[in-house]
Amino acid sequence: MERELALEIVRVTELAALASAPWLGRGDKNSADGAATSAMRSMFDTVSMKGTVVIGEGEMDEAPMLYIGEEVGSGNGPELDVAVDPLEGTEIVAKGLNNALSVIAVAGKGNLLHAPDMYMEKLAVGPELAGKLSLTDPLELTLQKAAANLHKKVSDLTVMILDRDRHESMIKTLRKVGVRIKFLSDGDVAGAMAPAFPEAGIDLYVGSGGAPEGVLAAAALRCLGGELQGRLMPADGNEYKRCVEMGIEDPYRVLTMDDMIGTEDVIFAATGVTPGEFLGGVRYLSEQRAETHSIVMRAKTRTIRFIRAVHYLPNKKLLSEL
Numbered sequence: 672m673e674r675e676l677a678l679e680i681v682r683v684t685e686l687a688a689l690a691s692a693p694w695l696g697r698g699d700k701n702s703a704d705g706a707a708t709s710a711m712r713s714m715f716d717t718v719s720m721k722g723t724v725v726i727g728e729g730e731m732d733e734a735p736m737l738y739i740g741e742e743v744g745s746g747n748g749p750e751l752d753v754a755v756d757p758l759e760g761t762e763i764v765a766k767g768l769n770n771a772l773s774v775i776a777v778a779g780k781g782n783l784l785h786a787p788d789m790y791m792e793k794l795a796v797g798p799e800l801a802g803k804l805s806l807t808d809p810l811e812l813t814l815q816k817a818a819a820n821l822h823k824k825v826s827d828l829t830v831m832i833l834d835r836d837r838h839e840s841m842i843k844t845l846r847k848v849g850v851r852i853k854f855l856s857d858g859d860v861a862g863a864m865a866p867a868f869p870e871a872g873i874d875l876y877v878g879s880g881g882a883p884e885g886v887l888a889a890a891a892l893r894c895l896g897g898e899l900q901g902r903l904m905p906a907d908g909n910e911y912k913r914c915v916e917m918g919i920e921d922p923y924r925v926l927t928m929d930d931m932i933g934t935e936d937v938i939f940a941a942t943g944v945t946p947g948e949f950l951g952g953v954r955y956l957s958e959q960r961a962e963t964h965s966i967v968m969r970a971k972t973r974t975i976r977f978i979r980a981v982h983y984l985p986n987k988k989l990l991s992e993l
Contacts, residue, residue, distance in 0.1 A: 673748070673749065674969070674972075675719075676718070676719070676720065676748075676749075676777070676938060677938050677940070677967045677968075677969055677976075678967065679717070679718045679719065679720075680718065680775050680777060680938055680940045680967065681940040681942070681965050681967040681978060682714060682717075682718075683711055683714040683715055683718065683775060683940070684711070684772075684773040684774065684775055684940045684941055684942040684965060685773075685942045685963050685965060685980060685982070686710045686711065686713075686714045686987070686989060686990065687707040687708075687710045687711040687714070687757045687758070687773035687942070688707070688772075688773040688942040688943065688944045688953055688963055688965075689710070689953060689961060689963065689982060689984075689987065689990060690706040690707050690709065690710035690711075690990060690993055691703045691704070691706050691707035691710075691757075691758050691764055691771075691773070691944050692764075692944055692952070692953035692955075692961070693706070694706060694764055694765070695764055695767055695944075695945065695953075696764075696765070696766065696767030697765065698765050698766070699765060700761035700762050700764065700765035701761070703758055703761055703764040703765060704757065704758045704761045706993060707757035707758035707773055707944075708728055708734075708736060708737055708757040708758070709736065709993050710757075710989060710990065710993060711737065711755060711757045711773065711775075712736040712737050712743070713989045713992070713993075714989060715743040715744055716743075716744070716745060717745065718743075718744050718745060718748075719744065719745050719747050719748035720743075720744035720745065720747075720748040720749055720750075720751050720777070721742070721744055721746055721747070721748060721749065721750045721751065722742065722743040722744040722750075722751045722752075722753040722777065723740065723741070723742055723743075723750075723751070723752060723753060723780070724737055724738065724739055724740065724741045724742075724743060724753050724754075724755065725739060725752045725753065725754060725783045725784075725785050726739070726753075726754035726755065726756075726783065726785070726786055726883040726886055726887070727739050727741065727753075727754075727755050728755075728757070729788065737755055737757065739785070749779070750779070750780040751777045751778065751779060751780060752777065752778050752779070752780055752781065752782055752783035753775065753776075753777050753783075754775070754776040754777075754783050754883070754886055754887050754890065755774065755775050756772075756773070756774045756775075756860065756883070756884065756887060757773055758771065758772075758773060758944065759771065759772045759773070759774050759858060759859070759860045759861070759884065759887075760772065760857045760858040760861075760944070760945070761857075762856075762857050763856065763857045763858055763944075763945060764944055764945060766856075767945070768856055768857070768945065769858075769945050769946050769947050769952075770855065770856075770857070770858035770861040770862070770945065770946075770947035770948065771857075771858060771943070771944040771945040771947070771952070772858070772860060772861055772941045772942065772943060772944060772947065772950070773941065773942045773944060774860055774887050774939075774940070774941045775939070775940050775941075776886070776887050776890035776891070776932070776937060776938065776939045776940075777937070777938050778890070778932055778933055778935060778936065778937040778938075779933070779935045779936065781933070782932060782933025782934075782935055782937070783886060783890075783931070783932055783933065784886050784919075784926070784930060784931045784932070785917045785918065786882040786883045786885065786886045786903075786931070787882055787903070787905075787910065787913050787914055787917055787919075788881070788882065788883060789881075789882055789903060789904060789905060789906065789910050789913075789914075790879045790880065790881065790882065790903075790904040790906075791879060791880065791881065791882035791884075791885040791901045791902065791903055791904060791926075792806065792878075792879045792901065792902045792903075792904055793806075793863060793876065793877070793878065793879065793880060793885055793888075793899060793900070793901050794806045794813070794875070794876070794877055794899070794900045794901075795862075795863035795864070795866055795875070795876035795877075795888060795892060795897065795898070795899045795900075796817070796866050796867075796874075796875055796876075796897055796898050796899075797866040797867040797868075797869075797874075797895070797896070797897045798867065798895070798896035798897055799820065799821060800817055800820055800821070800866070800874075800875070800897075800898070801896060801897055801898035802898060803816065803817075803820050804816055804817060804875075804900075805900070805925075806900040806901070806902060806925050807925060810841055810844045810845070810877065811844055811847075811848055813875070813877075814828060814830070814845075814848055814850060814875075817874060817875055821874060823874075825848050825849065825850060826848075826849040826850065827851075828850040828851065828874045828875070829850065829851040829852075829853055829872055829873055829874050830845055830850050830851070830852055830853070830873070830874060830875050830876070830877060831852075831853045831854075831855055831862050831865055831866075831873045831875070831876045831877075832845070832852060832853075832854065832855065832862075832876070832877055832878040833854075833855050833856075833857070833859065833862065833878050833879075833880060834854040834855060834856055835878070835879075837879065838878050838879070841877060841878060853873060858947070859880035859881055859884040859885075859888070860884050860887050860888045860891070860941070861947050861948060861949075862876050862880075863876045863880075863884075863885070863888035863891075863892070863899055864888055864891045864892065864895070864897075864948075864949070865948045865949070866897060867891075867892055867895035867896065867897035868895075868948060868949045870948075870949065871948040871949060873948070879904060882901070882903055885899060885901045885926075885931065886931045886932065887939075889901070889928050889931040889932050890931075890932050890937045890939045890970075891939045891941070891968065892928070893928055893932055893937055893939075893970045894937065894938075894939050894968030894969060894970045894973065894975065895968065895975065896973065898928060899928060899931070900925055900926065900927065900928075901925070901926040901931065902923065902924070902925050902926060903919065903922045903923070903926070905922050936969065936970055936971040937969075937970045938967070938968070938969050938970075939966075939967070939968045939969075939970075940965065940966070940967040940968075941965065941966050941967075942963050942964070942965040943963070943964045943965070949966070950964045950965065950966060950977075951964035951979075952964070956981065958983075959983065959984045959985055960981055960982060960983055960984065961981070961982050961984055962979065962980070962981050962982075963978075963979070963980050963982065964977070964978070964979055965977070965978045965980070966978070
């Protein structure tokens with residue numbers, strides 16, 4: 672992939688974040704998501720690529736745009752798989768909370784897993800623990816291994832997990848061994864990325880979340896030197912059948928990074944909609960300006976760019992057309 676593509680992609684997440692930010696705290700997650708999706712779809716037309724959405728807003732009959740199989744980009748340039756979440760954390764924006772992102776990952780055609788819309792069990796770590804833990808181990812053993820590799824006591828670990836009833840058993844185990852828990856209300860991608868940022872103070876991310884978000888987080892962690900292991904959790908026979916139809920022969924096996932994002936180059940971009948662990952949110956300034964904070968990364972070079980941009984909103988034609 673061409674290096675210029677990274678900066679083109681981040682312009683797409685910036686516009687989606689700017690489009691959804693006016694809905695902050697208004698209690699209307701659908702309008703926030705719709706604004707982000709429309710802006711992202713419009714901005715994709717300016718990107719030099721032949722992209723196909725493999726992770727998006729749903730099937731063609733469920734989503735009017737950015738649906739799975741939709742072609743995006745100018746039609747000129749490399750053929751790419753595209754994974755998107757225009758607003759990762761719709762409920763976060765509706766409630767005015769932290770860690771909402773606009774997210775995109777792109778890789779060469781045929782590399783990104785066509786992840787079905789279901790839960791995935793996840794274990795995400797930063798560079799220090801990459802390759803040293805296993806999702807198949809009991810949680811207590813995982814914590815012991817993590818502490819040993821980090822040269823810490825188990826009680827000094829900080830573990831992030833979504834605050835959900837389905838995690839009750841895991842939370843009891845975490846309490847039992849005495850680790851610090853940082854609960855996440857929403858924002859599965861940001862949560863899985865957090866262990867790769869020392870300033871976040873998170874050692875591991877555990878629990879279950881959306882499978883599509885798992886692929887997006889895996890793309891980010893490949894660029895950051897971290898690791899995500901996942902295992903699909905089909906709820907019934909229909910979901911199991913859907914996995915097989917999407918090319919996943921054994922839905923219960925542990926998925927590695929290579930399974931989810933391939934072995935070639937991948938580009939990941941995210942723009943903060945609300946403040947989070949490693950990115951600031953959209954901030955409105957004087958004179959019709961707004962500030963965004965983004966990250967854009969490429970696995971091949973392991974280059975990580977943090978971009979602070981100030982936008983003059985009257986010049987954002989695509990925003991005014993939404």
